[in-house]
Each structure stands twice: as C-alpha cells, then as structure tokens.
Amino acid sequence: MADVMIVGEIIEGKLSASTTEILGAARKLAGDLGQNVCAVLLGSGIGDAANEAISFGADKVYTIENEMFADYTNDAYVGALEKLNAEAAPEIILMGQTSNGMDLAPRLAFRLGSAATLDCIDLTIDPDTKLMQKTKPVYGGNAVAVYVSEAKPQIATVRSKTMDPLAQDTSRSGEVVAFDPGLDSSAMRQKVVDKVKEEVEGIKLEDADVVVCGGRGVGSAEAFEELRELAKQLNGALGASRPPCDSGWVPNNIQIGLTGKMVAPTVYIGIALSGSSQHQAGMSGSKNIIAINKDAEANIFGISHYGVVGDYKKVIPAFAEKCKELLSG
Amino acid sequence: MNMIVCVKQVVDPETPAASFKIDPEAKRALVSKDKPMVISPFDENAVEAALKVKDAAGEGKVMILSMGGESAKDVIKHSLAMGGDEGYQMTDPAFDDVDSYATAANLAEAIKKIGEYDIIFCGRQDADWDAGQVGTGIAEILGIPSVTAVKKAEVQDGKAVVERVLADGYETIEVTLPALFTVSNEIGEPRYATLKGIMAAAKKQVTNWSSSDVTAAQARSQMLKIYIPVHEGECEIIEGETAEEAGTNLALKLREAKLI
Ligand SMILES: Cc1cc2nc3c(=O)[nH]c(=O)nc-3n(C[C@H](O)[C@H](O)[C@H](O)COP(=O)(O)OP(=O)(O)OC[C@H]3O[C@@H](n4cnc5c(N)ncnc54)[C@H](O)[C@@H]3O)c2cc1C
Ligand SMILES: Nc1ncnc2c1ncn2[C@@H]1O[C@H](COP(=O)(O)O)[C@@H](O)[C@H]1O
Numbered sequence: 001m002a003d004v005m006i007v008g009e010i011i012e013g014k015l016s017a018s019t020t021e022i023l024g025a026a027r028k029l030a031g032d033l034g035q036n037v038c039a040v041l042l043g044s045g046i047g048d049a050a051n052e053a054i055s056f057g058a059d060k061v062y063t064i065e066n067e068m069f070a071d072y073t074n075d076a077y078v079g080a081l082e083k084l085n086a087e088a089a090p091e092i093i094l095m096g097q098t099s100n101g102m103d104l105a106p107r108l109a110f111r112l113g114s115a116a117t118l119d120c121i122d123l124t125i126d127p128d129t130k131l132m133q134k135t136k137p138v139y140g141g142n143a144v145a146v147y148v149s150e151a152k153p154q155i156a157t158v159r160s161k162t163m164d165p166l167a168q169d170t171s172r173s174g175e176v177v178a179f180d181p182g183l184d185s186s187a188m189r190q191k192v193v194d195k196v197k198e199e200v201e202g203i204k205l206e207d208a209d210v211v212v213c214g215g216r217g218v219g220s221a222e223a224f225e226e227l228r229e230l231a232k233q234l235n236g237a238l239g240a241s242r243p244p245c246d247s248g249w250v251p252n253n254i255q256i257g258l259t260g261k262m263v264a265p266t267v268y269i270g271i272a273l274s275g276s277s278q279h280q281a282g283m284s285g286s287k288n289i290i291a292i293n294k295d296a297e298a299n300i301f302g303i304s305h306y307g308v309v310g311d312y313k314k315v316i317p318a319f320a321e322k323c324k325e326l327l328s329g
Numbered sequence: 330m331n332m333i334v335c336v337k338q339v340v341d342p343e344t345p346a347a348s349f350k351i352d353p354e355a356k357r358a359l360v361s362k363d364k365p366m367v368i369s370p371f372d373e374n375a376v377e378a379a380l381k382v383k384d385a386a387g388e389g390k391v392m393i394l395s396m397g398g399e400s401a402k403d404v405i406k407h408s409l410a411m412g413g414d415e416g417y418q419m420t421d422p423a424f425d426d427v428d429s430y431a432t433a434a435n436l437a438e439a440i441k442k443i444g445e446y447d448i449i450f451c452g453r454q455d456a457d458w459d460a461g462q463v464g465t466g467i468a469e470i471l472g473i474p475s476v477t478a479v480k481k482a483e484v485q486d487g488k489a490v491v492e493r494v495l496a497d498g499y500e501t502i503e504v505t506l507p508a509l510f511t512v513s514n515e516i517g518e519p520r521y522a523t524l525k526g527i528m529a530a531a532k533k534q535v536t537n538w539s540s541s542d543v544t545a546a547q548a549r550s551q552m553l554k555i556y557i558p559v560h561e562g563e564c565e566i567i568e569g570e571t572a573e574e575a576g577t578n579l580a581l582k583l584r585e586a587k588l589i
Contacts, residue, residue, distance in 0.1 A: 073502070074465070075474060099495045103477040106429065106462035110469040115430050115549035118461045133553065138458050139358055140342050142349040144558050145458075147428075149550035189474040189508075193490075194501040210589075234589060242514065252515055253497055258459065259513070261496070267588050277346055288588055290579070291564070299346055304564040306586075308579050310572035318576030326584050 003038045003060070004030040005090035005153070007081065009098060010041060010049045015056065017206075018096035020165035022158050023057040025123055026094055027166060029132065032125040035091060036060060040179075042080060044070040054174035057166045062088070062179045071192035072100045076183060078108050083181035085112055090153050092132055094123075097157040105157045114151035121162045132156070140258060141277035141284075160206075160262045161285055198253055203237045205254055210236025211265045213256055213283070215273020216243035217293070217312065224249050227271060230320045233327070239263065239283075241273040257282035272312045275300025292316065330389035330484065332379040333443060334413065334450045335436055335463070336372040338397050338404045341365070342456035349557065356426075356555050358457065368404040371452025375512040376408045377519040378482050379450050383412075385483065390414045392446075394439060396424050396432065402535055409530035410522035416535035417443060423545035429458070433466025434546035439538060440471065448489065449509040453478050464511035474508045480515035 004026045008019040019039075026037045039058040041049055043065065050061040062084060068076050077100075085093075093108070095101035097119045109116035121144075122135035132154045134147045205211065212231040214224055224244065231238040239256040240249075256263055258281040268286035273279060275291070275298055283289070284303055291304040292312045301307050308315050340358045350359040360366060376393070383389040393408040395401045396419040405416040419439055427435065440449065449471075451464030461477075468475030480499060481492040489504045494513050522530070567582055569575030583589045 071500070074476075078469075099478065099493070102461055103465065103475075106465045107469045107475065109462075110430060110433070110466050115428060116462060117550065119459065136459075138555065139340070139349065140456060140459065142344070142346055142557065143351055143358070143555050145356075145555040146553045147550050148553055151549045189505045190476065191503045192500050193503050195495075196498045196500070198498040246514060246518070252494070259453070267583070276343065277349075278342065288586070290583070292579075296566075301564045301566075302346065303560055303562075305562070306567055306579065306582060307564045308567050308569075308572075308575045310575055314572035315576035315579070318573035319580050320576075322577045322580035323583075323589055326580060326589065 002089060002091040003036045004033065004092045004094070005088065006037070006039050006058070007093065007095040007101070007104070008039050008041050008049070008053055009096060009100065010043055010046065013047055013049065015049055015052050016096065016098070018098060018158070018160045019053070020056045021160065021163045022094045022096055023053065024165040025158055025163040027057045029092060029123060029125055033091065033130060038062060038088065038090070040064065040081065040084060042069040042077060050176045054172050055168045055170045058174055060175045060177065062177050064179050064181060068183060068185050068188070071195070073188060073190040073192065074103055074107050075188045075190055077104050078111055079183045080181040081108050082111055084179055085153065087179070093153045093155045095157050097159045101157045105155050109155040112153060114153055114155060115149040116155035116157070117147045118157045119159050120156045121159050123156060123158070137281060139277070141281040161264045198251060200237070200251065200254060202232065203235070205237040205239055205261050206263060208237035208263070209265050210234045210267045211239050211256070211263050211283070211286070212236055212269050212271070213239040213241065213273065214244055214271045215241040217272025218244060218249070221249040226316065230316065233320065233324060236265070236267070241276070241279045270300050270304075271316065273300060274298045275303065330382065330386050330448070331392070331446045332382060332389060332448045332450065333392045333394055333440055333446050334372070334375050334379045334408065335467070336376065336393055336395050336404050336408050337369045337455055338366045338395065338401045339369045339455060339457040341367050342370065351555055351557060356552055366400060366403070368407050369452055369456045371454060371512060371514065373519040374514055374516050375450040375452050376411050376413060378479070378510070378512045378516050379448070380412045380520065382448065382482060382484060392417060392443060394436065394443070395419070396435060396439070405535055406530050407522065409533050410526040411520055412526060416533060417538065418535050419538045419543060421539040421545065423540040427546070428548040428550045429460045429462035429466060430549040431546040433463045434470055435543060436463065437467045437470040438543045438546075440467065442538070442543060447506050448482070449507070451509065451511045453511040453513045464509060468509035471509070474504050475510070476502055476504060476508070477511045478513045479510040480513050482510055
C-alpha cells in the first residue's frame with residue numbers, strides 16, 4: 001500500500017516543531033486516502049526521535065543513519081530519498097518549509113519526474129481524483145493559488161505554524177526500519193566545512209508570546225535598542241521587517257516574513273513598518289496585532305486590531321512608560 | 330570564469346495590497362499601466378553576486394538570461410547596465426503559463442545552447458509565484474550541484490566556497506564547479522548602474538530565442554485557481570490629544586483587553 005511520507009528534521013535530538021506539524025497534516029491526508037503515514041529521518045545519531053515520530057502519528061519510520069547525513073547536502077539527501085522512493089513508492093511526500101526542506105523538495109521532485117509546491121498553507125485531497133490540492137500564497141501573499149499535479153509522488157513543503165500537530169501519544173505503536181541507501185560518499189559534490197550559529201539571546205522569536213517588531217521607519221540601530229528594551233519589558237522578543245536587517249541595524253535572523261521567520265504570538269506590535277504583503281506572510285497569524293505608524297493609510301492597519309496613527313518616537317516612550325507602570329502595579 | 334544569471338521581470342512586489350488585482354482569465358496579476366514591471370528583487374541580488382565574483386577574479390563574462398514577454402528586455406538591459414556582458418531573451422507563447430518544472434527545463438535548454446558556464450546564479454525565489462524551485466530545478470536538469478539561499482560566493486582553487494543562510498546562522502559549503510547558486514538578499518545591496526553602464530548596455534545586442542530555437546517543455550502541474558484572500562475585521566484606532574497620550578491610552582487599552 002502506498003503511504004503518505006514525511007521527511008522529518010531533528011534539532012538537538014528532538015523532532016522539530018515543524019516536523020510534528022507535518023505529521024499532523026500527513027495523518028489527515030492519509031485518513032482521507034485510507035493510507036498509512038511513514039516518516040523518514042536522516043542524520044547521524046537519530047536515537048529516540050524515531051519513537052517520537054511514532055508518538056506524533058507515524059505508523060512506520062525509516063531511519064537513514066550515516067556520517068554522510070550528519071550535515072544536510074542535497075546531493076546526499078536527494079540521493080538517499082531517491083533510493084527510498086524506489087522501495088517505498090509513497091503517494092505523497094511532505095516536508096517543512098525550512099532551509100533544508102525548501103532546498104530538497106524541488107530537486108527531489110524533478111529527480112523523481114514529478115512536481116513540488118512549496119510553502120503550502122493548506123493541503124486537501126480531492127474526493128473525486130484523490131489528488132492532493134496544494135494551497136500556497138503567491139505574489140508575496142497578495143494572492144493565494146491552488147495547485148495540483150498528477151505526477152507521483154506529489155511533493156509539498158508546509159509553512160510552519162499553519163497545520164496542527166496531534167497530541168503526543170507515547171502509547172502509539174509503529175515500526176522502525178533502518179534503511180541503507182548505499183550511496184558512495186566520494187560522489188558527493190558539496191561539503192559543509194563550517195557552521196556558524198548566530199543565536200539571539202533571550203526568548204526565541206518563533207516561540208515568543210509577545211513580539212515587538214520594528215520597520216524601516218525606526219531609522220537606526222540605536223532606536224532599535226529602545227524597542228529591544230520594550231520587548232524585554234513585555235517579556236517578548238524583538239523582530240524586524242527586512243529593511244532594518246538589510247541596513248545592518250539588527251541581525252538578519254530576526255527578520256519576520258515570507259523569507260524570514262514565521263511568528264504567531266498572542267501580541268504582535270508593529271512599529272514604523274508599512275505591512276507589506278511579504279512581511280504579513282510571517283505575522284498575519286498573530287492573535288492580536290497592534291500597529292503604530294504615522295501614515296493612516298499604511299497597509300498594516302488593514303490587518304490590525306488596535307492602532308495608533310502617529311510618530312512612534314513620541315508614541316512608544318509614553319506607551320513603554322505606561323506599560324512599566326501597569327506591569328509593576 | 331563564465332557565469333549565467335537568470336533574471337525575471339515581475340509585477341512590482343511593492344504594489345500596495347489595495348491596488349493589487351488579478352486577471353481571472355489569465356490567472357495572474359494585472360499589470361498596472363502606471364506601475365512598470367521590475368526585475369525580481371532576488372534576481373538583482375543574483376546579478377550582484379555574479380559581478381562580485383567577476384570583480385574578485387579580475388576577469389570573466391556575465392551572461393544574462395530571461396524568459397518572458399517582449400518587455401523582459403528591460404530587465405536584461407537593467408542587468409547589463411549593472412555590469413553584465415551579454416543578454417539572452419526567450420520570448421514565445423509556448424513559454425508562457427508554464428509551471429516551475431517547465432520553466433526550469435526551458436531555461437536549462439537555453440543554458441545548454443549558451444554552452445560554457447562555470448556558475449549559474451538565480452534568485453532564491455521570484456516575487457510573483459514565490460515558487461522557489463526554478464534555480465534548483467535547472468541544476469537538477471543539468472546534473473550540476475546546487476546550493477540555495479547563498480549570501481556569499483567565492484571561487485578558490487577551482488572550487489566555489491559559498492555561505493548558505495540558515496534559520497539561526499549560516500554554513501560554509503565547498504562545491505565543485507560547474508554549480509548553481511540561488512542568491513538571498515544578505516549578499517548585499519545590488520550596485521547602481523552608472524551612466525557609463527547604461528550607455529554601454531544600450532549598445533549591447535540581446536540574442537532572441539523562440540520555441541524554434543529552444544524546445545518548450547511540458548508542465549507537470551496546473552494551477553486550479555487563484556484568488557485574493559479577504560480580510561475581515563476592523564482596526565480600532567486609539568486616539569489622544571497628543572501622540573504621547575495616544576501611546577499611554579494604547580497601554581491602557583491593552584491592559585483592559587488583558588493583553589499585557
Ligand atoms: C520575494 C520577496 C520577499 C520578501 N521577504 C520579506 C520578508 O520576509 N520580510 C519583510 O519584512 N520584507 C520582505 N520583503 C520586502 C517587502 O516587500 C518590503 O519592502 C518590506 O517589508 C518593507 O519594510 P518596511 O515596512 O519596514 O518599510 P516601508 O515599506 O518603507 O515602511 C516604513 C513605514 O514606516 C512608517 N514610518 C516612518 N517613520 C515613522 C515614524 N517616525 N513613526 C511612525 N511610522 C513611521 C512609514 O509611514 C511607512 O509606513 C520581500 C520582498 C520580496 C520581493
Ligand atoms: N522566466 C524566467 N526567466 C529567467 N529566470 C527565471 C524565470 N523564472 C524563474 N527564474 C529564475 O529562477 C529563480 C526562482 O524562481 P521561482 O522558482 O519561480 O521562485 C528566479 O529568482 C530566477 O532567477
């Protein structure tokens with residue numbers, strides 16, 4: 001029987017959040033098709049993550065363990081999945097819209113003679129054709145398109161925070177199978193020679209309950225320090241639209257949006273940013289959106305719950321002051 | 330060092346949501362008469378990446394390739410004005426409305442026709458379909474290695490050394506040549522075209538190819554529909570006598586809503 005397959009990612013020994021989300025999505029699709037869910041984990045030192053995948057919904061887990069997969073390179077990963085595909089012949093393959101997923105999905109699809117759709121926000125099975133309909137934002141999020149492909153396996157990457165994981169159930173049972181793709185390591189044309197971590201101190205942006213996000217109108221690195229203070233005071237994290245990152249006022253890894261981080265906090269405060277569709281792609285899932293912009297026509301007000309029209313340099317110090325008072329009182 | 334940069338002409342991605350419209354027949358964005366189409370921003374970064382490699386090597390040829398309508402010539406000329414050496418344009422109804430696979434296959438055919446290359450640069454994703462597939466796809470079809478989301482590319486001892494952007498940092502990868510890289514904005518601001526560059530670009534010939542020169546590939550996926558998502562809800566504007574007072578009132582409002 002054909003399966004719905006997911007390619008998982010492991011971060012510090014545990015399944016990544018996006019992997020559990022894709023497992024949840026795969027379960028639904030497999031339910032509609034009357035199929036099983038299988039997960040593939042590649043790396044060196046997979047350990048307990050295979051059982052974790054079962055507890056989040058996999059019926060079968062293929063582990064591909066070898067030094068060659070310790071670092072991601074598409075030569076090795078596409079090669080291994082090509083071999084596994086020949087054996088498992090899945091109907092559908094899902095992965096996360098992550099650095100690795102977006103690199104892997106198109107190359108794997110074209111290798112297998114099929115097609116991929118990246119950054120999907122909804123996946124459903126057409127009851128008549130049994131094909132997967134893949135919904136994805138286009139034009140930076142100004143529009144949404146639905147794609148379908150008859151070529152198998154149907155491949156998609158899933159935008160983080162758009163699909164729900166199942167509740168973890170450690171009593172679920174499943175099968176773990178070690179798979180050896182038998183690749184020749186000397187044929188690999190890419191080699192990762194260094195990895196540099198640039199982590200932001202404090203609460204992780206993707207996990208923060210409050211996000212204070214500044215845009216081009218903030219104007220300088222110094223002014224961003226005040227926003228950082230405000231974020232800290234609210235127990236949140238600092239984010240930015242793209243221009244402040246490009247200008248070097250803040251590090252690139254706090255960029256929120258289509259090509260940055262995806263956030264969905266309880267409170268998002270957008271300061272001196274216009275709310276381009278590409279920026280909204282990374283934050284429109286926030287539960288409460290607050291905007292401060294001097295231009296009453298700015299796009300961001302269109303998706304905000306509360307807004308102040310005015311110069312942030314005047315609004316924010318008074319806002320921060322009052323917050324401090326309220327939080328200490 | 331021979332380099333090919335794939336650039337695409339797109340509807341201006343800075344078009345505000347309010348004036349963004351879809352042509353339901355053509356299943357694509359309407360091009361507004363008063364807003365000219367532009368080079369897809371990451372493709373401009375890709376041109377910059379190629380020019381940086383050329384600058385560092387002190388030699389090399391940068392060839393610009395674009396598939397699109399007649400007006401795609403504008404983005405080729407723009408890239409030539411930045412410092413590109415040769416332009417190639419693919420225009421034919423058979424190249425229209427294709428999916429990412431057929432786009433990659435058509436561009437790969439053209440690249441084979443161009444012939445010699447050491448590095449191909451693409452943008453990490455286009456500003457229209459946001460597909461993020463064509464670059465890697467070209468590499469797969471040509472059978473050469475690829476690295477996506479590159480923020481630095483150098484050539485050392487006949488190999489490329491590139492930095493790839495990750496969610497929390499970056500990694501350095503050594504890659505054999507020829508290779509394809511998709512470029513991210515972290516590569517740095519694209520250079521401006523100088524007056525001299527613009528004048529030189531105006532004189533450069535652009536080679537034109539149709540489907541009789543490059544065989545058009547078949548699509549593997551279809552777009553069923555495209556629509557503009559509706560947003561419901563109202564924004565409550567918090568007022569005040571002064572901007573400072575509005576800031577204070579906002580804090581009070583958020584407390585009332587139990588958000589802080
Ligand atoms: C394919 C693609 C991917 C992209 N990915 C991303 C992405 O992931 N994330 C992202 O953010 N962008 C992304 N962009 C860029 C995006 O299109 C916009 O250019 C960017 O989001 C604009 O940032 P901004 O709102 O800070 O700047 P602007 O649009 O310039 O807005 C600045 C705002 O600040 C206001 N302002 C100025 N001064 C003040 C003041 N003193 N007080 C109050 N308000 C003030 C102005 O009224 C204005 O509304 C992408 C673009 C493309 C083409
Ligand atoms: N029609 C085209 N002509 C030239 N290059 C293209 C074309 N379509 C896509 N590309 C290249 O492929 C990259 C990724 O495109 P996409 O997969 O559509 O997001 C772009 O940034 C371009 O470098």
